[in-house]
Amino acid sequence: MDHVGPVERIVRNVLITLVLIFFMFPIVWIVLMSFQTNEQVLRIPPSPFFEPTLVNYTALITGKLRTAAGSLDIAFMSNLWNSVILSVSSVALSLVLGVPAAYAFARYKFRFSEDIAFTLLSFKFAPPLLVLLPLTLYFQAIGLANTYIGLIWVYQLITLPLILWIVRGYFEDISPDIEGAYRIAGHSWGRTFRKIAIPLAMPGIAAAALLSFIFAWNNFVFALVLASADKQPVTVGALAFVTASGIQYGQIAAAIVLSITPTLALALFAQRYLVEGLSLGAVKG
Numbered sequence: 001m002d003h004v005g006p007v008e009r010i011v012r013n014v015l016i017t018l019v020l021i022f023f024m025f026p027i028v029w030i031v032l033m034s035f036q037t038n039e040q041v042l043r044i045p046p047s048p049f050f051e052p053t054l055v056n057y058t059a060l061i062t063g064k065l066r067t068a069a070g071s072l073d074i075a076f077m078s079n080l081w082n083s084v085i086l087s088v089s090s091v092a093l094s095l096v097l098g099v100p101a102a103y104a105f106a107r108y109k110f111r112f113s114e115d116i117a118f119t120l121l122s123f124k125f126a127p128p129l130l131v132l133l134p135l136t137l138y139f140q141a142i143g144l145a146n147t148y149i150g151l152i153w154v155y156q157l158i159t160l161p162l163i164l165w166i167v168r169g170y171f172e173d174i175s176p177d178i179e180g181a182y183r184i185a186g187h188s189w190g191r192t193f194r195k196i197a198i199p200l201a202m203p204g205i206a207a208a209a210l211l212s213f214i215f216a217w218n219n220f221v222f223a224l225v226l227a228s229a230d231k232q233p234v235t236v237g238a239l240a241f242v243t244a245s246g247i248q249y250g251q252i253a254a255a256i257v258l259s260i261t262p263t264l265a266l267a268l269f270a271q272r273y274l275v276e277g278l279s280l281g282a283v284k285g
C-alpha cells in the first residue's frame with residue numbers, strides 16, 4: 001500500500017515536473033526556433049510568442065537557402081539520405097558479424113578470447129583522430145576514399161564493438177541447458193542458434209542495434225575527413241548553415257528537428273518490442 005501523504009505527493013509531482021522541464025526545455029526551444037526567422041531568433045529579449053513560418057523547412061526540402069548575402073544551394077535532404085544509408089548498412093553489417101561472434105565469445109572459451117574481445121571493445125573508445133590519418137592514406141591507396149563502402153567499413157569501429165559486447169551479455173544469461181536439450185532432439189548447431197539462442201537474446205540484439213544506430217547516426221569526424229559533400233551525412237552537412245552572412249539559426253534548428261526524427265521514431269518503435277520481450281522474462285543459468 002502507498003501511504004504517501006498529500007503533501008509528499010504534491011512535492012514529488014512538483015519535483016518530477018521540474019525535472020521534465022529541465023530536460024525537455026532545450027528540445028522544445030529548438031522546435032520553436034525551427035518555426036522562426038533569424039531575426040526572430042536573435043531578438044532580445046527572446047520570446048516564446050511569435051508568428052510561425054515554414055520558411056526554414058521549405059529551404060531544407062527545396063535545397064535553396066536564402067540569406068542576406070544571397071541564395072545558396074544546400075543538400076540537406078541528400079545528407080539525410082546519406083545518414084540513412086550509412087547508419088542502416090553499418091548496423092546491418094555489424095549484426096551479421098557481431099551476433100555470431102558474441103555467441104562464440106559467450107559459449108566457447110578459447111585462448112586469448114577475453115583479450116580479443118577487449119581489443120574489439122577498445123576500438124569504440126579510441127579517439128577517432130588516432131586512426132584517421134592512416135585510414136585516409138590506406139583508403140586512398142585501395143580506392144575506398146569517398147565511397148559508401150569505405151565509410152560503412154569505418155563505421156564498424158563504432159557499431160561492431162557495441163553489438164558484440166551487449167549481445168554477448170545476453171547470450172551469457174541464457175541457460176546452455178535449453179540449447180543442449182534442443183541439440184539432443186537432433187537439431188544442428190546452426191538451427192539451435194537460429195531457433196533458440198537468437199529469439200531468447202532478441203531484446204538485447206534490438207537494444208544493441210538501436211544504440212549502435214544512434215551512435216552511427218551521430219558520427220561526425222569520420223564522415224568529415226573521409227567523405228566529400230555528396231557522401232556526407234547530416235552531422236557534417238549542417239556546416240552549410242554557417243555562411244558568410246552569419247549563422248542561420250532557424251535552418252539549423254529545423255535541420256536538428258528533421259535529423260532527430262528518424263532516431264526518435266525508431267526508438268519509440270523499438271521500445272514496444274523491447275518491453276514486450278523483456279516482460280516475457282529471462283532464463284538464467
